[in-house]
Amino acid sequence: MKEKETIRMEILRNLERNGRIDLGELAVLLGFPEAEVANEVAAMEKENIICGYHTMIDWDKTGVETVTALIEVRVTPQRNQGFDHIAERIYNYPEVNSVYLISGGYDLLVTLEGKTLKEVSSFVSEKLSTSDSVISTATHFILKKYKDHGTIMAKKAGSERMLVTP
Amino acid sequence: MKNPLSKKIVQVQPSGIRKFFDLANEMDDVISLGVGEPDFDTPWRIREEGIFSLERGRTFYTSNAGLLELRKEICNYLNRKIGVQYDPQKETMVTVGGSEAIDVALRCMLDPGDEVLIPQPSYVSYLPCTVMADGVPVIVELKNENEFKLTVADLEKHVSERTKILVMPFPNNPTGAIMTGEDLGPIAKFVEEHDLYVLSDEIYSELSYKGKHVSIASFPGMRERTIVINGFSKGFAMTGWRLGYCCGPENILKQMIKLHQFAIMCAPTNSQYAAVEGLRHCGEEVEEMRKAYDQRRRFLMHEFKRIGLDCFEPFGAFYVFPDIRKFGMTSDEFASRLLYEEKIAVVPGTAFGACGEGFLRISYAYSLEDLKVALERIEHFIKGLQKPR
Numbered sequence: 185m186k187e188k189e190t191i192r193m194e195i196l197r198n199l200e201r202n203g204r205i206d207l208g209e210l211a212v213l214l215g216f217p218e219a220e221v222a223n224e225v226a227a228m229e230k231e232n233i234i235c236g237y238h239t240m241i242d243w244d245k246t247g248v249e250t251v252t253a254l255i256e257v258r259v260t261p262q263r264n265q266g267f268d269h270i271a272e273r274i275y276n277y278p279e280v281n282s283v284y285l286i287s288g289g290y291d292l293l294v295t296l297e298g299k300t301l302k303e304v305s306s307f308v309s310e311k312l313s314t315s316d317s318v319i320s321t322a323t324h325f326i327l328k329k330y331k332d333h334g335t336i337m338a339k340k341a342g343s344e345r346m347l348v349t350p
Numbered sequence: 351m352k353n354p355l356s357k358k359i360v361q362v363q364p365s366g367i368r369k370f371f372d373l374a375n376e377m378d379d380v381i382s383l384g385v386g387e388p389d390f391d392t393p394w395r396i397r398e399e400g401i402f403s404l405e406r407g408r409t410f411y412t413s414n415a416g417l418l419e420l421r422k423e424i425c426n427y428l429n430r431k432i433g434v435q436y437d438p439q440k441e442t443m444v445t446v447g448g449s450e451a452i453d454v455a456l457r458c459m460l461d462p463g464d465e466v467l468i469p470q471p472s473y474v475s476y477l478p479c480t481v482m483a484d485g486v487p488v489i490v491e492l493k494n495e496n497e498f499k500l501t502v503a504d505l506e507k508h509v510s511e512r513t514k515i516l517v518m519p520f521p522n523n524p525t526g527a528i529m530t531g532e533d534l535g536p537i538a539k540f541v542e543e544h545d546l547y548v549l550s551d552e553i554y555s556e557l558s559y560k561g562k563h564v565s566i567a568s569f570p571g572m573r574e575r576t577i578v579i580n581g582f583s584k585g586f587a588m589t590g591w592r593l594g595y596c597c598g599p600e601n602i603l604k605q606m607i608k609l610h611q612f613a614i615m616c617a618p619t620n621s622q623y624a625a626v627e628g629l630r631h632c633g634e635e636v637e638e639m640r641k642a643y644d645q646r647r648r649f650l651m652h653e654f655k656r657i658g659l660d661c662f663e664p665f666g667a668f669y670v671f672p673d674i675r676k677f678g679m680t681s682d683e684f685a686s687r688l689l690y691e692e693k694i695a696v697v698p699g700t701a702f703g704a705c706g707e708g709f710l711r712i713s714y715a716y717s718l719e720d721l722k723v724a725l726e727r728i729e730h731f732i733k734g735l736q737k738p739r
């Protein structure tokens with residue numbers, strides 16, 4: 185069992201960094217049989233441990249205009265349902281990227297991607313703020329992404345290592 | 351005019367690596383697998399601490415043996431890693447890289463004519479440093495069929511009345527060979543029987559891929575006969591900070607600190623502060639780097655097998671040492687042609703001793719992406735060799 189856990193952790197750590205890696209290659213890198221790696225990946229997909237594979241895109245470099253907002257939302261939790269119900273009401277909107285329940289000064293942190301400022305603000309004023317459970321919102325727009333999902337957006341400078349050293 | 355040079359230094363051969371460095375440097379688009387340093391940047395925590403130490407104005411000398419704070423952390427670290435306890439006050443010295451420790455140890459331990467057993471292939475410094483310390487280098491050839499491990503049988507052929515020091519260069523540059531506890535036991539016994547001292551260069555100790563690194567100093571009776579040399583260059587990816595250290599018996603360290611005081615004063619102060627942070631907080635980063643090297647090592651072994659390049663499986667450092675004898679070329683020819691025809695720079699095994707003939711040192715301190723491109727070119731080269739001309 186412990187062995188299996190180790191294999192899973194190693195697979196996940198590598199997939200988290202490179203979702204496109206070929207499973208045969210991953211098996212070589214980890215020193216596990218290929219069939220075992222493939223089985224574990226399939227099993228973890230089924231168990232929803234692996235929830236999806238995405239691509240990191242720096243939209244700023246594409247010329248496509250997008251705005252990303254972080255919205256702090258204070259809500260009144262509902263009887264028997266806590267925050268889950270209101271969270272669901274929010275996360276079902278496709279333009280909502282993520283919803284987190286947060287400890288501290290507010291309750292939910294919602295990230296939202298829109299084409300324009302207006303699109304985001306109309307979502308906040310028409311959908312979010314009008315919900316009965318929502319007490320208040322505070323919207324912050326992201327001006328620049330330096331690092332996302334552990335990836336630094338700026339291109340790395342070339343190596344200054346010498347070509348041959350002892 | 352008198353000859354300004356000592357006969358000793360003039361007779362020392364320059365490193366065979368220099369030639370390939372010069373050749374590779376003149377060419378464009380060379381992919382080098384020839385470096386002996388990590389491709390990773392120093393972990394940010396360590397760099398940030400170095401910057402902070404400068405901001406704080408820590409720009410003065412430290413004590414000769416190094417910051418006591420750092421020496422204490424080094425001793426804690428060694429106790430954790432190799433299970434040997436050293437006194438930070440009397441048995442520990444911080445040096446300018448592991449290489450300074452090699453030089454100083456040999457100069458403090460050798461009298462003219464004393465013999466030093468140097469297993470080869472190995473790092474390029476042991477022999478010239480022995481010569482400059484008036485010692486007599488005695489080469490012990492390691493063999494491919496033993497996976498380049500040192501055996502008592504090898505030593506027995508070369509030990510004499512004059513033998514004083516045995517150099518233990520494991521995990522090994524350039525072969526990647528390691529010595530396990532089982533391998534070291536008989537060597538320790540041999541050392542005691544012949545009343546030798548050991549210079550154990552463990553600079554690659556963090557990069558072991560088959561169980562925990564074992565130091566010969568941890569064997570009964572060995573602590574008082576061994577100088578353990580280690581440092582931050584490889585495991586912590588800190589080559590340019592020039593920071594190493596050595597631990598050993600008080601009577602030897604006392605003299606070493608004296609020589610170091612006259613020659614060097616102290617290791618760089620900001621590097622020392624940064625290293626304290628590294629030892630306290632960067633265990634995880636070091637482990638992450640080790641895992642990345644291990645993956646590349648497996649990848650290379652797999653690819654070598656696929657393309658028909660013979661190589662024993664090494665379990666240490668970040669080198670593989672493939673056997674190219676079946677291609678009927680010397681290491682130098684093979685490496686030169688690989689450079690000219692495919693623009694891949696590797697180091698001929700002979701740069702690390704004559705017995706490296708027939709082998710190449712290939713470093714995997716490169717990203718997988720780089721290694722893949724390099725492997726394609728090596729495969730192309732080998733296929734060209736196998737075709738009848």
